[in-house]
Amino acid sequence: MGPKPVVTGLSPKEGAPGTKITIRGEFLGKDARDLIGLIICDSDCLLSAEWKSPTKIIARTGPSKGKGDIIVTTRSGGVGSSTVQFRAYHESIGPLKESAVWIEESPMGSLSWGRRSLAPTKYTQEDPLGLSIEGNVKKLTEDLRDIFPESSGDLAQENFSPGWFLLEHHNATSFDDLKAGLSYLRRKVESQRDGQLSFLKANAGAVMDQLATLMTLRDKYEEDMAETTEPIFKLEKAIKESIIESNSLFTDVLSRRDRADTMRAALFALSRHKFLFCLPKSVEQSAKRKEYDIVINDYARAKNLFGKTDVPIFRKVLEEVDKRIIGIRKELHQQICQMPQSVDHQKKLVKALTSLELFQNGLAIAQELPETDAAWDAIEARSNYLDETLRTIFDQHAARENNQLSAKQRDANDAPPRVLFCEEVCEIAASQLPDLWRLGQAYFTGELKGLSDPKPGVFKRIIINSIETFCSYIRSAILSVSGQRNNHLKANIPVWPATSNSAILQFIPWISQCLRYVRIAYATLIRVDLPSEVLDIIQKLINQIRLFCLSTIFKKAIDKIRRLEEEETWNMGAVPDFPGATNLPNLFEEIIVEHLDEGLNACLKAEIRETSLLEPQSEGLQQISAHTAEFLNTFCDVIETLAQCDITQQTPLVCQLAVGLAGTNNLSNASQSNADDKSWRKTMSWDQKILCCLSNCLYCYRQFFAHIYTVFTKNGYPISKIVFDNGRVRANDLFENIIESFVNEKSEYLVASIEPAMYIANQFQWDLVSSAEGLRPYAHECCDNLVGVFSEVFAVSPLLLRSILEAIVQTVAEELNRLLTCVQRFSANGALQANIDIRFLRDTLQLYSNSKAKAFFAEALEAIPQLSEDGERHVLRVLAKVKEDMKLHIMCFSVQNP
Incomplete structure (x- = not known):
């Protein structure tokens, strides 16, 4: 919109109707077409206006009276203003003044005695008061x-x-x-x-003279009439004959003149009303140039000027113009429904069509076209185009994925068709949905109001349907791989074609990028100020994608946790407070922290108008809690898998303390080696790996899982502590199961070596013992094997000593009790020997004997015959000597807190 016109000068400033005036000012129009209105003293003078330049217009005044403004209206600047005024007045027209109207000349004024004046002297009125006006x-x-x-x-x-x-x-x-x-x-x-009588008295002589003159004139006239009667008749006859002859001579000339006058009048009419006669062609040309504003203005001007005319030729031209306008209306309606096009262009077409419909409303020719609501048709066309575009994009990308599946070749770095589909669909929604909404708002605010009443309910349904269609396509592409294929999908939305597991695995890392596309489209729609009911549909979709994305991130973490078995290096220096614990928990924590941070940045951080996924009792919190429990259980499964390695790798028990000490030195040296040295992993025995797994379980139960709970809390995951308590219970159960398995394996060797060592050597019999001066070989065997177990456990994790040795000592005590209760007869020396062996083992293993082990040792002593005082003193003496000799063994089992 350009500057408004301003009138700053007039010439002349006053005059009668029809006065030719020159209007000067600024911005009075770019050209003659731009001038669309001229008002002088409230009278429309546009027809007589002649545009000269943007600062000058020449026009003639209308039939107005009084002072008024000069208002100029242009297409580019609108209605202008005036700083000067023109005064219009009606003149008194005399008989000698040129005038376009008939002037009654008879009342010329009368003299004092009622006679008519011979000349218009009364128009110069003398002073009726008889006063001098000089000075x-x-x-x-x-x-x-x-x-x-x-x-x-x-x-x-x-x-x-x-x-x-x-x-x-x-x-x-x-x-x-x-x-x-x-x-x-x-x-x-x-x-x-x-009166007249006094006048006659005063002028009697003049009156008589006048009467005498009149009588003389009468006599002369009668004489002339008698003398000139015959010549007058002859003259009259001659004149008539001359008229007849002249008519015969000039008939052809006069007819040609009449025809010329008729043609001249027609040409004058054509020239004067050139605008009307050229209007049918001009509106077609303007319509072809898409200049619909000019079409509307010209048509409106013709209607205002000739709409009520009774001239047949004018009516015929107007009917032809109406037919051309009907064709333009059809063309406009087609252009409105053609997509794609911008909203502004569509609104321009709707306004043009609506204006033409209003001008033709009520005409008989207008019945050739059915009544339409152009604005509503534009809304429906844009909505249908959006649906068709989404369906076309879906078919293209779905076919592309099918082609890739059949070809089985795709660059791993290229985005899958699902991702490209989500990106393109979000771009379409972010561009076309705001256009559809703005077009509807223009319709309901009256900017595009047509002949029909607005339909707010139907438009709301269109917007909601478009949003639901967009969301359904996104769900079909993204959530179909999560087992939610048919959830929340509209009936007419196709399902994304089934694909291979490899294609799904290639798509899953791109889910966070798809979520970013949807969020960008959502932010664009928020700026459009859509209703909350509509935005909630997209928000629900975003929450579903966020949950699915978070689920895929956690599943990826679970897969990495499962592969921790391959990354176990059995490096036992990772946790200072829990010797024997490996670097496995630290690797687990790194995976957890990495994926918690990824999930927080990609999914949990709520952006504009998004809600938190971790509200109490929410579905998101339940899913994350379930995944967290799966983290802990999977890690426990990894430990359990590592503990179930080949049992044939276990180290056989021997009876030499030196071998156990040598194993301790080797284990200590191995613990100092590089964790990544695979040769060290091969040197680890089954016993040592089991002990490391037990240390890891104990670490998880006592500290690690509680530490993981704080990691979740610090990263903004309000997981219930019950989940981690359940994980600790799972770690403790695993610890008990591994302990039980380890003890059973160790006890099997220990128990199996007691009876052969007791009876096979030298065909020993308890009733044939000759002397009792030391320990029997089976007692040495038991002690040495337990020392071997002690040294092996102590070298890996002293924290496990009590848990393992108590169970093994209980098994050994039970076996000794069984063997001694099965002895049928003891000799005196046999009873002494049995007392020495059992008491030595009982005293040595007292710190690692539980109540059951102590009861078994007591039952074994009760199965041996009672000793005499001499025998008791002999036993004590021998025990003192044996304990002195086996001081090193006893020291192993005398450490209260190793």
């Missing part, structure tokens, strides 16, 4: 018109005002003079009342 300054006529707007100072006018006359002619006359003038006027009026 009197007349008041300006413009000022008097302002004071007496409906009056006049002319004595001959019907609206004569005495006040105007006095102010104009006697502005400086004193009051006394005016009173004298009044007396003069009264005397003059009284003298005129004497």
